[in-house]
Amino acid sequence: MKIAVYCRKNSISDVEFIHHALWFMKIKGVELIIHENLNEENKLSVLSDGCTIFKNYNDLVDNSPIDFCISFGGDGSFIDTANIVADLGIPIVGVNTGRIGFLTSVTKKNFEKYFNYLKKGDFIIEERSLLHLSADKELPLNNFFAVNDVTIRPSDDTSVNGILVWINGEKVNTYWADGLIVATPTGSTAYSLSCGGPILHPSTNVNIITPISSHTLAVRPIIVNNNDNITIKVQSRCNRFVLALDSTRLEIENPCELTITKERFTVKTPRFHANDYYSIIREKLMWGIDLRNFTE
Numbered sequence: 001m002k003i004a005v006y007c008r009k010n011s012i013s014d015v016e017f018i019h020h021a022l023w024f025m026k027i028k029g030v031e032l033i034i035h036e037n038l039n040e041e042n043k044l045s046v047l048s049d050g051c052t053i054f055k056n057y058n059d060l061v062d063n064s065p066i067d068f069c070i071s072f073g074g075d076g077s078f079i080d081t082a083n084i085v086a087d088l089g090i091p092i093v094g095v096n097t098g099r100i101g102f103l104t105s106v107t108k109k110n111f112e113k114y115f116n117y118l119k120k121g122d123f124i125i126e127e128r129s130l131l132h133l134s135a136d137k138e139l140p141l142n143n144f145f146a147v148n149d150v151t152i153r154p155s156d157d158t159s160v161n162g163i164l165v166w167i168n169g170e171k172v173n174t175y176w177a178d179g180l181i182v183a184t185p186t187g188s189t190a191y192s193l194s195c196g197g198p199i200l201h202p203s204t205n206v207n208i209i210t211p212i213s214s215h216t217l218a219v220r221p222i223i224v225n226n227n228d229n230i231t232i233k234v235q236s237r238c239n240r241f242v243l244a245l246d247s248t249r250l251e252i253e254n255p256c257e258l259t260i261t262k263e264r265f266t267v268k269t270p271r272f273h274a275n276d277y278y279s280i281i282r283e284k285l286m287w288g289i290d291l292r293n294f295t296e
Helices: 016-027 042-048 058-062 074-087 111-118 278-283
Strands: 002-007 031-035 052-054 069-071 090-097 124-128 132-134 147-156 161-169 170-179 180-182 207-213 220-223 230-235 240-245 248-253 255-262 267-271
Touching: 002 016, 002 074, 016 031, 016 042, 016 069, 016 111, 058 074, 069 074, 074 090, 090 111, 090 267, 147 161, 147 255, 161 180, 170 180, 180 230, 230 267, 240 267, 248 278
Parallel strands: 002 031, 002 069, 031 052, 069 090
Antiparallel strands: 124 267, 132 255, 147 180, 147 240, 161 170, 161 230, 180 207, 207 220, 230 255, 240 248
16 A cells, blocks of 8 residues: 655644554554655654655656645645645545545544555445636646635735626625625535535535625525536735635736636545534534533
8 A cells, every 4th residue: 555645844732642643553564655745754764764755746647646735734734735735536545634634534533443444445445526727828836626615805905806696797886895706515514614605515515605805785695506607806906815725825917807617636535434514513513512511
């Protein structure tokens, strides 16, 4: 078995656990390919002896086939890994060493158990749909897809954006708001949720359009088919706006027309039979827990 391992450079907050996890995989006979961020950490570099070091998409191509990519951290680390893997189809296993982590259902406590499930093939592959962004002008982006969401915000916080949206050429609305989110089902538990958007099961073939602090009370999030073409134009007094694909942000000069479609590939992630989506939601959002039973 060949596994690539990723962690953010500034997120290696639990070196002892990651050290243990890498050592555990090594003694299980796994061929490890370690991202350069981990190789630069003194306590982990000793484990990189004899391991291939990778830093980007091309390095993964050169070392294919790779069975899995393991991401240590939170959802941000998982998304970073997805941006490196891109269209290679390598399943990503998120191991939560951060806080909430909707995409990282494996924890420090159950890592060895779930790794053994990987070894035995005791899982199913879940595919997460992505958003693809295109524009009528060149954008300085390395990747043009988003795992969670594409977000539009004003460049000047004192101005209100008028955000015009069409679906398949038909006018939907002019959103007078502090911004707009187009989210995948995966991203339904991220920024969209905090702005009043619904939670979607990752298997649903839809996206969400969620306004950020709409200035019209009647405007609410809407759910659209993920095969729809969403066209967006922004009206702004300062003649520019901020565009974000997940955590990648850049400032765009108007005029600019954006088009959001379904990406041609998906992110694959193993789903273990003992860890279904609803149990993750209950745990992360503390559904069904009576806080009156807890004391300080």
